[in-house]
Amino acid sequence: MIAPYHLERQQKSAQLLDKLNALTKWHMDNCQEYKAMLEKSDAVQQVDTLEEVPYLPVQVFKLLELKSISQEEIVKVLTSSGTTGQQVSKIYLDKETSVAQTKILVEVMKPLLGSKRLPMIILDTKSVLKDRKSFSARGAGILGFSNFGRKHFYALNDDMSLDIVGLQAFLKEFAGQKILLFGFTFMIWQYVYKEVIASDIKIDCGDSILIHGGGWKKLKDEAVDSSTFNRLLHEQLGIREVHNYYGMVEQVGSIFVECSMGHLHTPSYADIIIRNPITFEPIPYGEQGLIQVLSELPKSYPGHSLLTEDLGTIHGEDDCLCGWKGKYFSVAGRIPKAELRGCSDTFQGGTKR
Amino acid sequence: MNVEKLQQIFAQSLEIDAIHVVDELTYNSIPEWDSVAHMALVAEIEDQFDVMLDTDDVLDMSSFAKAKEILAKYEIEFS
Numbered sequence: 001m002i003a004p005y006h007l008e009r010q011q012k013s014a015q016l017l018d019k020l021n022a023l024t025k026w027h028m029d030n031c032q033e034y035k036a037m038l039e040k041s042d043a044v045q046q047v048d049t050l051e052e053v054p055y056l057p058v059q060v061f062k063l064l065e066l067k068s069i070s071q072e073e074i075v076k077v078l079t080s081s082g083t084t085g086q087q088v089s090k091i092y093l094d095k096e097t098s099v100a101q102t103k104i105l106v107e108v109m110k111p112l113l114g115s116k117r118l119p120m121i122i123l124d125t126k127s128v129l130k131d132r133k134s135f136s137a138r139g140a141g142i143l144g145f146s147n148f149g150r151k152h153f154y155a156l157n158d159d160m161s162l163d164i165v166g167l168q169a170f171l172k173e174f175a176g177q178k179i180l181l182f183g184f185t186f187m188i189w190q191y192v193y194k195e196v197i198a199s200d201i202k203i204d205c206g207d208s209i210l211i212h213g214g215g216w217k218k219l220k221d222e223a224v225d226s227s228t229f230n231r232l233l234h235e236q237l238g239i240r241e242v243h244n245y246y247g248m249v250e251q252v253g254s255i256f257v258e259c260s261m262g263h264l265h266t267p268s269y270a271d272i273i274i275r276n277p278i279t280f281e282p283i284p285y286g287e288q289g290l291i292q293v294l295s296e297l298p299k300s301y302p303g304h305s306l307l308t309e310d311l312g313t314i315h316g317e318d319d320c321l322c323g324w325k326g327k328y329f330s331v332a333g334r335i336p337k338a339e340l341r342g343c344s345d346t347f348q349g350g351t352k353r
Numbered sequence: 354m355n356v357e358k359l360q361q362i363f364a365q366s367l368e369i370d371a372i373h374v375v376d377e378l379t380y381n382s383i384p385e386w387d388s389v390a391h392m393a394l395v396a397e398i399e400d401q402f403d404v405m406l407d408t409d410d411v412l413d414m415s416s417f418a419k420a421k422e423i424l425a426k427y428e429i430e431f432s
Contacts, residue, residue, distance in 0.1 A: 075381050076388075095381050099415075102388075106408055115407045132387055143388050147411050150399065152392070 002111045004104075004267035005259075005324035009317055012268055012326065013050050019296040020053045020304055021046050027302035030068035034302040051273055051282045055292055055305040058250050061089035067301045069094045074300075077134045078249045089250050097300040101252040104297060105144045108255045108267050111324070112243060113148050113209070119174040120149020121167070121205075123183030123192050123212075125156040137214075137249045138184060145182045145211060155192065162195040164203075171205060178207045181239060184214035188233070189224065196236050204238035211257070213245040217334060226262070246331050251306050253297030256329075259322035263315060266326040270295040274314050275307065277335060285314045288332060309335050355402075356431050359424070362401055363417060366394040376418035402429050 007015070024045050027034045034056075038045060043054035060066070067074070073094040080089040093101065128139045135143065146152055153170045157163050171179070183192070188210075196203055210233065219229065230242040245257040246264050256264040256272070266272055273282050274289040283289045291312040298304045311332040320328045363378070364371040367385045380386055386394075395411050398404070398420070404427040406414075414420050421431045 098381070103412060106412060110408070113408075115409060117406065117408055117411070129389055132384075132389055143392075146392055147408055150396065150405070152396075 002324065004107050004269060005111065005265055005326055007268045008325050012271070015268070016271055016294065016296060017047075017050055017053075020050070020294060023296070023299065023302075023304040024054060026299065027068050027304070031066055031302050033064055033066055034068070050271060050294060053294065053305045055307045056302065058089075058248065058306045058308050061091060061250050061301075061303070062087035065090055065092070066303075067092040069300045078140050078252075079134060079136050080249050091249055091252070091303065092301050093252070094300040097252060097297060100297050100299075102144060102147065104253050104267075104269060105255055106147060108257060109145075109148060109211070112211075112257065113180065117148055117150045118178050118180035118209075119151045119170070120146070120153070120180045120182065121170060122146070122149075122152055122154050123156065123181060123188050124154060125158050125160065126154040127158045140249060141184070141213065142182065149180050149182070156187075160191050162192055162199075164195075164199065164201060167203065171203070175206060178209070179205055181205065181208060181210040183210070183212050185212050185216060185229070185244070186214060186218045188212055189219055189222075189229070193232060193236060203236070205240070206238060208239050209241040209243070210239045211243050211245060213247060215333070216331075220333060246310075248293070248308065251293050251295050251298060251303050253295035254293045259320060259324050259328070261320060261322045261328075263320055263322070263328035264330060265320065265322075265324050265328050268326070269297065272312070272314065272327060272329060274312060274329075277311075280307075285316060288313045290335065291329075291331065311335055355424075355429055356421070358401065359398070359417075359420060359431070362397050363394065363420075366390060366397045374417055376416065376421075379416040380414070398424070402427070404429065 028038060028045060038054055044052065047053055074092050075095050076093040076098050078091040122142055124138065124142060128136065128142060153166065155163055155167050226244060233239045233242060243258045245255055247255040254270045256266060259265050271294045273292040275281060275292055276283050277290045288311055291308045291310045293308060294305050312329050314327050314329045317327045318325045360371050360374040363374040367390050369385050380391065395406060399406060402424060410423045414423055425431065
């Protein structure tokens with residue numbers, strides 16, 4: 001079996017539950033605001049099933065600066081992308097959580113990318129990394145995935161125009177070698193794919209694998225779904241293999257990547273639960289609802305159990321045809337007018353006594 | 354000789370004085386050695402020693418001492 005997709009339900013949930021209970025306790029002891037929220041909602045803190053682990057709505061990080069470490073221990077601050085005018089989430093990482101995040105990303109991706117670093121094209125601009133201590137979701141993603149690549153080439157200029165000459169030179173230099181591409185779904189569509197179409201040039205990435213994430217919201221408006229996206233990228237750019245991933249800055253460690261069957265998978269250190277958007281009760285596999293994410297990583301801030309604003313469906317567990325264990329699922333998109341009510345009067349987490 | 358070479362690479366990539374490049378120098382312990390600089394450091398090591406490090410090596414390279422240990426696997430000698 002391929003780690004971290006090797007544990008079956010019983011073993012996985014037992015291990016994860018112990019860690020999540022420990023994290024709930026850790027954050028109760030180290031984050032005043034977290035403690036206050038849990039106490040106010042009468043959430044049970046030490047629970048017997050994953051479904052009972054108290055959760056925070058993900059928007060809480062836009063309103064409060066939650067952390068379970070001292071100011072001096074912060075080594076990195078992650079911020080959510082958020083459209084203009086919107087509040088952004090701030091996620092504080094210490095050395096331990098930051099290192100764990102990088103390691104786990106590697107473990108999650110290894111079954112797809114192997115351990116040899118590949119010549120890498122980043123379908124974004126280098127200016128995303130200008131600030132060295134505070135990273136946007138884009139910057140954090142690029143940095144994390146850069147570990148899988150070498151000879152990194154940024155395909156977009158600072159003004160978001162495509163560096164076609166540079167791209168062609170790169171592909172020529174590494175012709176015959178497997179190439180790794182990484183980028184954000186919408187950026188790839190808008191600034192790479194459309195640009196290539198507009199300038200009527202032929203690009204062939206050869207033996208190549210693209211990992212992309214960030215959500216489909218803007219592509220939905222153009223009626224582009226995942227299979228269309230994959231097909232067009234193959235046709236226009238010669239990208240042979242495409243894997244989408246689902247994740248958010250608010251929960252480090254939760255990177256769910258598509259398997260060979262095109263399903264997002266939960267690795268052993270993270271899990272998802274689907275809840276009814278009105279009652280917040282867990283709902284059966286096959287039904288669409290709000291996605292709750294669980295991860296054993298967030299120790300520097302209380303983000304180990306979060307209710308997202310995304311709708312998704314679990315299709316099964318431990319029996320995906322790709323051979324990986326764990327739950328496999330798909331994401332349908334944001335709930336309309338994402339706003340589950342504000343936060344202090346809104347903490348919906350946990351089971352009531 | 355390889356030790357000095359590696360020291361120089363560290364000093365240049367992290368933009369610090371070579372005098373500070375000692376075994377105990379660890380990743381994230383100084384502002385200069387962050388995740389962005391780490392990428393530049395790895396690239397420079399690969400170029401100058403003509404090696405190709407695995408993903409795990411990149412993550413394990415958490416100190417100057419560790420860097421020597423990892424390069425030793427690639428038959429770069431530090432006596």
